[in-house]
Amino acid sequence: MEILVCVKRAPDTLENEITVNKDGTNIELEDLVYSVNEWDNYAVEEAIQIKDKVGGSVTVVTIGDEEAEEVLRREMAMGADKGILISDEAFENSDGKGIASILKAEIEKGKYDLILTGAQADDGAGQIGGMLAAMLDLPYASLVNKIDIAGEKLTVGREIEGGVQEINEIELPCVLSIQTGINEPRYVGIRGIRKVASVEIPVHTAADLGLDASAVGTSGAKVKKLDYFIPETGEGAEILTGSQEEIAEKLIELLKAKGGIK
Amino acid sequence: MSRQLFAYITHKNSAADDSAFELAAAAKKIDANASVTAIVTGKGEDLTKVCGQITSAFAKVWKIDGDAFAYPNAELIRAMLVKILPEKSITLLAHDTFGMDLGPGLSVKLNASFISDVVDIEGVKSDILKTIRQEYSGQVSTHVSCDITDGAVINIRPGSFKPEETSIGGEIEDKSSEAEGITAKRKYIEIIEAEIGDVDITKSEILVSVGRGIEDEENIEIAQELADAMGADVSCSRPIVDAKWLEKSRQVGTSGQTVKPKVYLALGISGSFQHLGGIKGSPFIVAVNKNAKAPIFQVADIGIVDDLLDFVPVLTEKIEELKG
Numbered sequence: 001m002e003i004l005v006c007v008k009r010a011p012d013t014l015e016n017e018i019t020v021n022k023d024g025t026n027i028e029l030e031d032l033v034y035s036v037n038e039w040d041n042y043a044v045e046e047a048i049q050i051k052d053k054v055g056g057s058v059t060v061v062t063i064g065d066e067e068a069e070e071v072l073r074r075e076m077a078m079g080a081d082k083g084i085l086i087s088d089e090a091f092e093n094s095d096g097k098g099i100a101s102i103l104k105a106e107i108e109k110g111k112y113d114l115i116l117t118g119a120q121a122d123d124g125a126g127q128i129g130g131m132l133a134a135m136l137d138l139p140y141a142s143l144v145n146k147i148d149i150a151g152e153k154l155t156v157g158r159e160i161e162g163g164v165q166e167i168n169e170i171e172l173p174c175v176l177s178i179q180t181g182i183n184e185p186r187y188v189g190i191r192g193i194r195k196v197a198s199v200e201i202p203v204h205t206a207a208d209l210g211l212d213a214s215a216v217g218t219s220g221a222k223v224k225k226l227d228y229f230i231p232e233t234g235e236g237a238e239i240l241t242g243s244q245e246e247i248a249e250k251l252i253e254l255l256k257a258k259g260g261i262k
Numbered sequence: 263m264s265r266q267l268f269a270y271i272t273h274k275n276s277a278a279d280d281s282a283f284e285l286a287a288a289a290k291k292i293d294a295n296a297s298v299t300a301i302v303t304g305k306g307e308d309l310t311k312v313c314g315q316i317t318s319a320f321a322k323v324w325k326i327d328g329d330a331f332a333y334p335n336a337e338l339i340r341a342m343l344v345k346i347l348p349e350k351s352i353t354l355l356a357h358d359t360f361g362m363d364l365g366p367g368l369s370v371k372l373n374a375s376f377i378s379d380v381v382d383i384e385g386v387k388s389d390i391l392k393t394i395r396q397e398y399s400g401q402v403s404t405h406v407s408c409d410i411t412d413g414a415v416i417n418i419r420p421g422s423f424k425p426e427e428t429s430i431g432g433e434i435e436d437k438s439s440e441a442e443g444i445t446a447k448r449k450y451i452e453i454i455e456a457e458i459g460d461v462d463i464t465k466s467e468i469l470v471s472v473g474r475g476i477e478d479e480e481n482i483e484i485a486q487e488l489a490d491a492m493g494a495d496v497s498c499s500r501p502i503v504d505a506k507w508l509e510k511s512r513q514v515g516t517s518g519q520t521v522k523p524k525v526y527l528a529l530g531i532s533g534s535f536q537h538l539g540g541i542k543g544s545p546f547i548v549a550v551n552k553n554a555k556a557p558i559f560q561v562a563d564i565g566i567v568d569d570l571l572d573f574v575p576v577l578t579e580k581i582e583e584l585k586g
């Protein structure tokens with residue numbers, strides 16, 4: 001099975017507190033630690049497990065700047081066979097449709113049986129997989145937490161509300177968005193990364209993909225982020241202050257009053 | 263503005279989802295004078311009941327009855343909507359697991375703009391719709407504009423719009439015949455219910471809930487000790503279950519359990535909407551988080567800005583002292 005996994009380099013929310021920059025045009029980018037979007041890592045692991053079972057290959061692709069190459073290497077260290085970096089200034093500020101149409105152009109240059117994305121990335125849109133499938137006219141299932149191969153079809157589980165699993169049959173080729181928890185992504189050590197450090201990663205531009213630069217990026221975007229801000233919140237929590245002992249004592253009084261200690 | 267507004271309504275056990283009335287409220291914020299059409303798919307008696315329930319909130323209800331729609335398969339429903347929606351219309355969906363499945367692809371097929379997970383709507387000015395979204399699990403917000411010249415599909419975050427009391431008394435129109443013969447390359451097979459675990463957290467009065475801030479599997483013990491001292495049960499956020507540190511049955515949130523405790527202690531939980539969506543009944547919420555700006559502090563009653571690994575053992579010890 002020829003599998004393509006779309007991955008995105010995203011700020012690691014465990015390592016960073018995300019704040020707004022001075023003029024509200026973006027998040028504060030200084031000192032941000034990046035990694036591969038959490039959901040995408042599960043998607044790559046799933047692709048590798050499928051390849052190990054039925055053969056084929058796993059390609060990872062990302063749209064980003066030069067630095068996005070590091071996430072491709074990381075996923076190749078996990079076991080992906082090939083990486084493709086799609087990079088062009090013309091792609092900056094693309095909206096969801098823009099990103100999906102760039103990925104579509106790349107996908108049409110190859111021949112893939114299965115295309116995986118993460119269920120969502122850092123801006124929480126959860127849109128690329130569904131858009132891509134519709135653009136390619138392929139069937140789609142989102143929030144997939146189980147994949148079984150049954151000939152020309154897959155049996156997939158979707159995680160819906162309440163931890164309930166919805167089982168579907170879907171024809172190949174198809175696009176699936178992967179939910180966390182579907183597997184346990186393998187650990188990647190420094191040695192693994194070193195092994196793939198010198199593997200050549202092709203860079204594809206708008207021209208390589210035959211894309212009209214005005215249809216993507218800022219000029220093609222119908223959906224635009226205008227500014228970033230911290231919402232004015234209601235009352236918010238009462239923050240307890242003092243030494244840890246003092247705070248603990250205050251909290252115990254409050255908990256007792258609310259029936260929080262039996 | 264004479265644009266047509268639609269809302270796709272989901273339902274379960276013969277009852278419309280709460281989001282139905284929230285979508286009606288959201289539509290009002292796009293155009294206060296619009297007469298909004300609800301679209302409901304399903305089968306038989308169930309569907310008829312749901313259509314009746316929502317006429318209070320919509321001017322028109324398009325009812326689509328058919329065997330193929332007994333279970334909502336987003337791929338089939340997309341094909342149906344593409345067939346029946348007028349050009350350039352605006353369609354609202356709830357941003358739940360169904361709306362996430364349907365919305366992005368629908369927007370492509372309608373050649374309409376798509377905005378995901380909208381928490382507020384500021385209005386429309388010369389074909390530009392201005393909305394508010396959140397990023398990074400609610401740590402920051404953004405104003406997002408959307409060109410709706412060619413229509414739009416807008417996914418609305420559940421719980422973000424306050425339903426209004428209305429008695430519009432909309433008309434039900436049977437559109438079933440238009441949906442005949444639609445097929446999809448994805449077929450719904452069955453539902454597998456969630457596993458029942460050792461503890462039923464939906465019945466717990468006091469929950470000590472751990473999130474990714476617990477950092478290590480071994481540290482779960484710290485939360486368990488506090489829970490033991492308080493007479494509470496331990497629950498958690500999704501990443502703890504993904505890491506297999508606790509059972510799925512202990513996960514609080516939209517894709518986990520809905521809990522209704524009296525007291526909820528959130529330890530190292532950022533406060534994403536999917537997590538908060540599983541906490542009902544307005545409990546007394548205490549949050550311990552080392553990031554003073556964590557969104558959880560917006561919904562908590564009491565906040566403690568500290569490293570939970572340091573603070574929680576102190577709290578446990580104090581409670582044990584008290585109990586003697």
Ligand SMILES: Cc1cc2nc3c(=O)[nH]c(=O)nc-3n(C[C@H](O)[C@H](O)[C@H](O)COP(=O)(O)OP(=O)(O)OC[C@H]3O[C@@H](n4cnc5c(N)ncnc54)[C@H](O)[C@@H]3O)c2cc1C
Nearest residue numbers: 473474475499500515516517518530531532537552553570
């Ligand atoms: C369709 C869908 C369904 C989902 N369903 C659910 C669901 O049912 N339940 C759910 O929980 N999530 C769900 N999620 C995931 C959700 O979006 C968030 O990713 C998740 O809730 C984050 O969990 P968290 O708060 O534990 O982790 P994070 O967001 O990583 O937050 C960790 C917090 O811990 C703090 N912290 C770190 N170290 C410490 C320390 N030592 N002391 C104190 N504080 C510390 C950090 O400041 C941070 O605020 C779902 C996502 C999707 C797409």
Ligand SMILES: Nc1ncnc2c1ncn2[C@@H]1O[C@H](COP(=O)(O)O)[C@@H](O)[C@H]1O
Nearest residue numbers: 006007063117118120121125126127128
């Ligand atoms: N710049 C990108 N390059 C490659 N894939 C992406 C990119 N942005 C998003 N994706 C894919 O789309 C998924 C969903 O992202 P989103 O729709 O942005 O929330 C991600 O998990 C990735 O698989």
